[in-house]
Structure formats: structure tokens, C-alpha cells
Amino acid sequence: xxxxxxxxxxxxxxxxxxxxxxxxxxxxxxxxxxxxxxxxxxxxxxxxxxxxxxxxxxxxxxxxxxxxxxxxxxxxxxxxxxxxxxxxxxxxxxxxxxxxxxxxxxxxxxxxxxxxxxxxxxxxxxxxxxxxxxxxxxxxxxxxxxxxxxxxxxxxxxxxxxxxxxxxxxxxxxxxxxxxxxxxxxxxxxxxxxxxxxxxxxxxxxxxxxxxxxxxxxxxxxxxxxxxxxxxxxxxxxxxxxxxxxxxxxxxxxxxxxxxxxxxxxxxxxxxxxxxxxxxxxxxxxxxxxxxxxxxxxxxxxxxxxxxxxxxxxxxxxxxxxxxxxxxxxxxxxxxxxxxxxxxxxxxxxxxxxxxxxxxxxxxxxxxxx
Numbered sequence: 001x002x003x004x005x006x007x008x009x010x011x012x013x014x015x016x017x018x019x020x021x022x023x024x025x026x027x028x029x030x031x032x033x034x035x036x037x038x039x040x041x042x043x044x045x046x047x048x049x050x051x052x053x054x055x056x057x058x059x060x061x062x063x064x065x066x067x068x069x070x071x072x073x074x075x076x077x078x079x080x081x082x083x084x085x086x087x088x089x090x091x092x093x094x095x096x097x098x099x100x101x102x103x104x105x106x107x108x109x110x111x112x113x114x115x116x117x118x119x120x121x122x123x124x125x126x127x128x129x130x131x132x133x134x135x136x137x138x139x140x141x142x143x144x145x146x147x148x149x150x151x152x153x154x155x156x157x158x159x160x161x162x163x164x165x166x167x168x169x170x171x172x173x174x175x176x177x178x179x180x181x182x183x184x185x186x187x188x189x190x191x192x193x194x195x196x197x198x199x200x201x202x203x204x205x206x207x208x209x210x211x212x213x214x215x216x217x218x219x220x221x222x223x224x225x226x227x228x229x230x231x232x233x234x235x236x237x238x239x240x241x242x243x244x245x246x247x248x249x250x251x252x253x254x255x256x257x258x259x260x261x262x263x264x265x266x267x268x269x270x271x272x273x274x275x276x277x278x279x280x281x282x283x284x285x286x287x288x289x290x291x292x293x294x295x296x297x298x299x300x301x302x303x304x305x306x307x308x309x310x311x312x313x314x315x316x317x318x319x320x321x322x323x324x325x326x327x328x329x330x331x332x333x334x335x336x337x338x339x340x341x342x343x344x345x346x347x348x349x350x351x352x353x354x355x356x357x358x359x360x361x362x363x364x365x366x367x368x369x370x
Contacts (some may be wrong), residue, residue: 002046004067006100008085011037011062012093022051022064025094028087030068031056047072063097064243077107084279093286095255095259099267108254111307113240114247114275116333119311122223122247123158124194128331131156131361132313133183133354136163142172146180148343148350153188153196155354159335160185161199164227164251168203175215182219183235197251201225213243223247225278228269229254249313252272262288266296269310276311276335281326284317298331301333313322313337320353335368336361 007029013021026049031038038044046069053065073080075270085096119130133152135145144167152160160181168174178200185198202212202224209231216224217252224246228236230253240248250269255262269277280286282293297312314330315337326336338357345353 003070003102004050004103005070005084005105005106006052007066007068007071007096008072008098009064009105010095010097011064011087013062014060015056017019017052018054018056018062018064019317022062022066025064025088026048026051027067029066029083029085030072030085032287046328049108050088050305066106070102070105073105073332077109077237079270081233081268082160084264085258089258089260092259095261096259096264097246097366098265101267101271101305106305109237110273111271111304112248112273112275112310113232113244113308115277115308116301116311117309119223119247119275119335122197125158127332128332128364129327129330130158130243130311130335131333131358131362132159132161132337133357134161134315134337134344135166136161136339137344138163138165139171141327142177142180144186145172145177146322149198150188150340151350152354153185153198154191154351155188156194156358157196157354159197159336160197161225161249161251162201163339164201164225164253166201166231168208174200174212178212178216178219178221182216197223199223199225199368201227201228201251202239203231205240209235209239209325210242211237213246223249224275226252227251227253228274229257229265233268233272237272247275248273250277252277252279252318260362262292263295263299265309266299269302270300270307274310275308278313278315278337280316281314281318282329283322284315298329308328309333311335316340317341320357320360323357324364327361327364328366 022184030049040172050067055063071263088094112326119268149160187194202209255265280288282288282290300310300312313335317339319341
């Protein structure tokens, strides 16, 4: 015991009572009792949360930094989030806005096993951003999704992934879909003369996830997608530990369901092993600001202890005409995901439109912006 991680909260309150409020949060997120109920000197000194900093942000909001004992985490991803925000998430005036992870927890969780460099090698990409698209809409049969995969791969996309809502439905069972889409992607890639990776989305209980991974590996698939907040952080952690050769794309479904800042999810998913993280970019159909997106991209790529970099994947309403702007913002160490606007191409033009997307990324001149 002895080492601590730092949880940074934004708390609504009064200046006259904020110190007491911060102290109560520290207790809630550590021992969940009053100090009178703690009789062990060791627990008092080593386990009880401590208030490290309080800063007045104005308008009744305060930033509160609380040190939490690393010993309370063990090495479980679910317990990490529990100790960071479990009970306080039920208090509507408390937001978790940032985290600082000590060396020993970084080592315990390990971060990406593959990282952004490995994703580049898997599709033979150098010196440019990567490209990706998604198979949708919901309701298509496996052969229809495979037809889309073929066209996207024929156009030269680096990664073609399942939409996150496509799971193991009766109209497109996982096994049938993966076999069909993997074969179609290989066929399209052969025509394009470019390696394209098909990325199936996993879902269900852990035994389902393991069964799906086994089937995917039988098809030669080495990159998969999970939504960590849907399958559970501990299950995501277990997958990452069990299959070190796989690359993981993390989907953001449900990251907006609690008062946890997107920056925290970017750090958590990288810490737990995501090799790339899909997130809604500014200017799309979600409301993230440029500041939020820049903060997430930096958290994914910046040096962090011994962890590999995680590739930012801006998405959520991206369009072909915005490719230059998005590349200037995120730079070449990114993967652009354009799904719906490509799929809305007139019938028979999807491969050509995908080719335009691929060329726009490959030929972009970053000039003095990098």
C-alpha cells in the first residue's frame, strides 16, 4: 500500500462548504463510512481518500482532486471505475473530469498490446492517416453486408468494420455474417491490390465473446471491435489479456450515459488495451467541441508512462468534403471513419466514392500544419 491515483471531479457547491463536501466525496469513494467508523490506523493513513486540491472555477463550480489508494483497485478494470466514480456517480452535482494513474497501475493494466504502429503495418500504411468505414444499416442480411464490404474493400479502405449495433441478430447471425464479410473483404482487397482488414463487432456474455473470437480467428481476422461500456470493462480487460495478438478497436457506445468526461474514457480505454478508439468528432452529428476532441486525441497519442499509443478514430457524421479539414486537425496519426455518407452514395458508386476517400487521405498535404 502507499501509492495513490488521482480522481479529478467538478463539483457544484458553496464556497463555505466545499471543503466538507470534498472530504465527504473522498470518504464515499474510499471507505464509504464516517471517520468514526474507521478504527484501524493503517486504514486511516493508507486507504481513506484524501483531498489534495480544491480550485474555484466560478459560477458555483469547483475542481476537486482526490487521492485514492491504489491498493483498493487490485488489477480489475471494473473495480478501477467503481473506486473512481461508483457511488459519486449517483450524485448529480459531481462529474469525473480527469484521472491520473500511477506507474504500478499502468504496469498492471498494460495498455495497448498492438498500438497504432501495428495497425499501420497490418494494412501497409506509411506516412498517412488510416481510413475506415462501417457496415450498416441495421437490418441487412449477412450477404447484403458482405456486398457492402466487398465494395468498400474494392475502393481501398484500410478497415471495414461492423456497425456497433450489428450483433447476433436472426437476420444476420454473427457466424454467417463474419464468414461472408471476411471472404468479401478479401476478394475486394485482391481487386484493389491493397490490404483491407474486416473488423467484426463482438457482443454478448463472455462465453459468447470467446466463441466469436474463435470464429473470427478461424477466418484469419486479427482486428476486432468491442464497446467496452456495453460488454463490461472487466470483460474487455480479459479479452485483451487472453488474446495478445489481436488488435482492439474500442467503440464509444454508452460513454455519454454518466457524468464522466470523454477525456476519462479515452484514458481508460487506452489503459485497458484499446489499440484504437472511435469517438464522435466535432462538427458531426454529436456535440463534442474542438477542445474535447483535441484533448481526447492527445490523451490517446501522447507519451504516457510505458504505454503504447492508441490511434484516434474520429467519426460520427464525417463526410468526404471535410477530409482535408479533419486531417489538418488530427494529423496523420489518426484513422478517419466515414460510414453513413459513403453508404448514401448512389447505387453502384460506393467503390468509386470509397476510392475518392482513400485518395483524399493518401494525397493530403499537411504542409506547415504538422
